[in-house]
Amino acid sequence: MTSLWNDIEPILWRVDKPARYIGGEVGSLEPQRHEGNINWLVAYPDTYEIGLPNTGLTILYEILNDRDDATCERTYAPWVDMEKEMRGAGIPLFSVDSFRPANSFDILAFNVAAELTYTNVLNMIDLSGIPLHAADRGGDDTFVFIGGHCTYNPEPMATFVDAAVLGDGEEVVGEITAVMATWRAEGVTDRHEMWCRLAQIPGVYVPGLYRPTFEGERQTGIEMLDPRAPAVVEKRTVYDLGQWPYPRRGLVPLTDVVHDRLNVEVFRGCTRGCRFCQAGMITRPVRERPRHQVVDMVRAGMERTGYDEVALTSLSTADYSGIEDVVTEIMDPAAGCGRVNVSLPSLRVDAFTVGTAAAIQQGRKSGLTFAPEGGTWRMRRVINKLISEEDLYAATDAAFAQGWQRVKLYFLIGLPTETDEDVLGIVELGRRVVEIGRKYRRSITVTVSVGGFVPKPQTPFQWFGQDSPDELQRKITLLRDASRDVKGLSVRWHDPSASAAEGVSSRGDRRMGAVLERVWRDGGTFQEWGEMFTLERWERALEAEGFSLASVSERDRRRDECVPWAHLSAGLHEDFLWGEWESALAEAGTEDCRWTPCYDCGACTTLSLEHHVASPTAPAGGSQGTGQGLDLRTPVSLGVKPVSA
């Protein structure tokens, strides 16, 4: 299939940020197709700026292109102006590597990391000219896959995809390639047969082989339509990250993107056990990258890319065994990493790590972010984020003492058992932190940022009905009124109606597919972007399909109800999740199993694994359960050059 470049080129003059559509990044490839190859097009259903830095996609891009039997190219969601030009000129979705049309690939594989991007997936399938519904695709049509964190409840997307892949992708993409190559060699053209073969691969869920049953607003069960469909699909887990030192080439964009720096993943998984956190639940156990490999990857990465900053990424980077030694080694000129700035996103911050951060950082200190998540100690016991007031105050005191002048505090509202007292506790914490800061400087500022909680599948809060947008708005008003006369404290919040729409896909069943389709047909793409979002569009779509926010996202599930993801497993025992739910109601904490005995959540035991850590001792500063852990979400810069504010 030929390149569409000559058709694309003239429209690029007319669109905003045309560099989104030209590829050509350092590290990119224009794979040659060979007879018999399985050709993958990996897609990120949001703008190029957000999708390009996605490490997961980059890893698959490289692993597949390293194989002899596959090629892999990339695509991203065209922004509204570009989509209009493309539709006007009859240009389908295309690869930014070779500009081949999407439907000339064997597989179109989306990384879905956020529910509000689902309508973009629909739009991109449609732009490709591939039939929107999996049931309408024939033997020759491109296969549509999804992978990523959202696949732990793929049911709202079930009618649009051929398969959803659960867990780590490194190994399974090769197995999928091999299965497809085999059926091609055998001349299989029957889609159902192909689906059955895919379903034999561990971690691959083929929704078309299952039929859920419903009664009113509830799902009552799930039937298998073919004996070859497994009763439960288990996620895939790469046990030894040391075997997968990817990305090896990386992608350095030619234009502006988010997180524009070298990213080196230092570990996967997190066992702090915050009960609201889906990422922490579905990625267990903890698997650390060997220390020498981290340093090697930084050295090689800096050399290859010309970046001046590296981020050591994970769900909680300060928990990496020997994090300080790694940072010290990277910054040591003898290590050969060059003039490098180290940033640690999602750094747990306590008095101890603040001290370390300050000791390494030279120059201006911009903002530090802490995430207590709950406004009172009671609330934090419910969510198992066991940070005491004293610890938070000590940490912020240390930050101000070290010269930081802006502190940001992250909270969730709409959590289970939350009272107005818990909500007002957020302002109280903020007020105290302002007081602490003012001991050092009058000009300090404290920002409290609140988001509406959306319960996620495969977590202890999966049964909990989320707050209505009105209730969230009421709590925001409470916060705003209470903080009005606290000088130096500002309160920011996420749009509560976006949380409501997110909830529709988060825990919705297969019938939400029709709702998503209506939202999309009604013009609802890029729903993560405030200017593109209205809740009315979602409410209209729900109503047309006989649902409401009350019946989907705000409804509590009963334990005996069949949740739409009951046949999909992240390795966690259902009774572990339920036990954690009961502990939440009892306001009882659960410790981090890296340094305390295993409580058999199922993650290791189901998969016959254990934690894979570079050092057996707990990091300084304490672990979850000791009441000393704090999390930092946004990067703190440790290095010769501060990141500008």
Add this chain to the structure above:
Amino acid sequence: MIVLPPRLRVRYVRVGRVRFISQRDTARIFERAMRRLHAPVKYSEGFSPHPILSFSAALPTGGASEAEYLDVRFDSAEVTDERFAVGESSEMSLRAFAEALSAVLPVGMVVTGAVELDGSELSLQEAVACMRWEVDVRASEPPTIDVRIANLMASAEIVVERQRKGRPVVDNIRENIAVMESDATPEGARITVDLLTHPRGIRLRELLTALGSDIELLRATRTHQWIDQHGERYEPVAVGTFAVVTPPALSETDSALTRSPSREREQHEQRTD
């Protein structure tokens, strides 16, 4: 070993799909390319040191160019790789540097010349007086492009509205247009235009709007930039030129950085007298 001079003027092209990046993107790409190369680029002082690179007038996003320029400074204190040194350069070193730099630039960006500066030169933005564009356009309505150009060139004033310091102002862009011609092409026409950059530049879009609102821009390439001297124009670096400064007979006492542009211009003229 590549010996780099303290100051170097580089000529490069930006063609093909990479032309859809912005000028800011172009600058960042050069910074990263220099780092990948381990070139001993001089860094600025201060809280957030950055490599000292200065470019000729911004190339619009989507515009191709065969004649882009960049001034770069090197510093022996920044040498981290034994392949490089800073000092008395040679044509061979400059050629080797151009080749190495091209190798770490994206496809479509290639270094085509480099000359050492002695530090007394005007900055590129000040020095470049005129540039030539070749623009492929299509008009959906009559009259033809050559008629429109004739009308435009015959008028004394072409007024455009611009924003300056947040206020709307009116400028006459007729003064910017030195020569404008066109040839018919199967698609429409190819316009060749020489635009003057002083006292104020002109955007390609403004020029095309003046030709008519139905004009569709297909391709645009900046083919030349010239420095004007006593009515004679020459390119800051000609294609394929790699040259070092012959050691000056007289030593310059004042620094180019502290010199005011007008004073610099005076000196420049004195020297070339």
